[in-house]
Amino acid sequence: MDLLALRYFQTVARLEHVGRAAEKLRVAQPSLSRTLARLENELGVPLFDRHGRRIRLNRFGTAFLRRVDRALAELDDARQELDDAAGLERGTVTVAAESLLALTDPLRTFVPGHPLVDVRLSQASAEGMTEKLRAGDVDLCISSQPLAGNDIRSRVLLDEQVFLCVPSGHRLAGRGHIGLADLEGEPFLTTRPGYWQRALVERLFAKAGLELHIVCEGDEAAVLFQLIDAGLGLALVPSLGLRPETSQTVVWLDVDDPDCRRVLSVAWREDTYLSAAAQRFRDHVVEHFHAPAGPRSR
Incomplete structure (x- = not known):
């Protein structure tokens, strides 16, 4: 049982796809398949359930992966620790x-x-x-x-305030600060689910009993202020993003809620x-x- 076979197995086990694992490892797929077969022969049990081209870790593979992850992590840590000790x-x-x-x-x-x-x-x-x-x-x-x-x-x-950004001509632009009830029916620009901006706006709207109307989901921070300035919608933006060039194109408003922070x-x-x-x-x-x-x- 050599380290290369263990690393091959670890990659295939995580991806559960021999083709994608071969691409990631930059090896030929037949060579990878032969290495896995030799490892299973050496262990005496199959590590995967195979259904045509699809493979899934079985109970033997799941148990073996836990040990392999631990062993390879220890070896990687040992190598890094020696490098650091050598200065x-x-x-x-x-x-x-x-x-x-x-x-x-x-x-x-x-x-x-x-x-x-x-x-x-x-x-x-x-x-x-x-x-x-x-x-x-x-x-x-x-x-x-x-x-x-x-x-x-x-x-x-950083523990920072999160502001509401609106177009300069928006009905709320002259308010200075707003309450959550003022946002009912407004279109919002935010990120995909799983990211903090999305979690924050969903939490605030749920607390206020408001329906969230999302018109744009994206991760391109560089174009966010241009989209706001174009009138597409509003967005919650942390104070870290408050820069002179953005304050000229959009209006930053305080949100009257202590939970509007990042x-x-x-x-x-x-x-x-x-x-x-x-x-x-x-x-x-x-x-x-x-x-x-x-x-x-x-």
């Missing part, structure tokens, strides 16, 4: 976030000072980030929602080894958000 000023940091906008400023100051650290980013919902942490696919998560798990630790980066946190798994590079990046992000900030334009 290598390099490494890879993998980070998942609901919105990458929160990372742009910390990256602007981190990357020049750590030229040998490879930072890799991905975008995911809270559920997706939890899965990535569980699978060891990422080191850190930047989340605006709690990530479930007793082994997940987090630190608050808590941004960095999360990591406590039961796995966090590389020196990942620790440096985590600490840098914490320092960035905890540093005194100047006043924002509005």
Whole structure:
């Protein structure tokens, strides 16, 4: 039983698809299938139920995957720990976030000072980030929602107000602040389900007993203010997005509800080894958000 076979099995088990696993591993599908067959022969039990081209982990495979995940994670941690002990000023940091906008400023100051650290980013919902942490696919998560798990630790980066953004000519634009009842029947721009903006607006509308009317679901923060300015709808936006260029095209209004806030946190798994590079990046992000900030334009 060699490590390569175990890594092949782990990938196929997670995807439950030999073709996609072969593409991810960059190996020929017949070679991957032969490796799996040899592993099952060595173990003496089938690890998958096969139905034509479809495969599913069976009870033997499910039990074996738990052990393989644990063993490979220990080996990966050991290799990283030795690299860190040897003082290598390099490494890879993998980070998942609901919105990458929160990372742009910390990256602007981190990357020049750590030229040998490879930072890799991905975008995911809270559920997706939890899965990535569980699978060891990422080191850190930047989340605006709690990530479930007793082994997940987090630190608050930012507790900020969330504003309502409206077109400059909107009926509410001159109000300064609004109540939730003022939003009845208004079209809203928000994210797909699973992301914090969607969870927040659904929670606020449910509390007020209002029906939410969504006209746009998307993740392109760069075009959000253009869509608002075009009159398509309204949106809830955190104060982190409050910049001089956006305040000229849309109007930012206070929402008279104490729950209209966003808590941004960095999360990591406590039961796995966090590389020196990942620790440096985590600490840098914490320092960035905890540093005194100047006043924002509005």
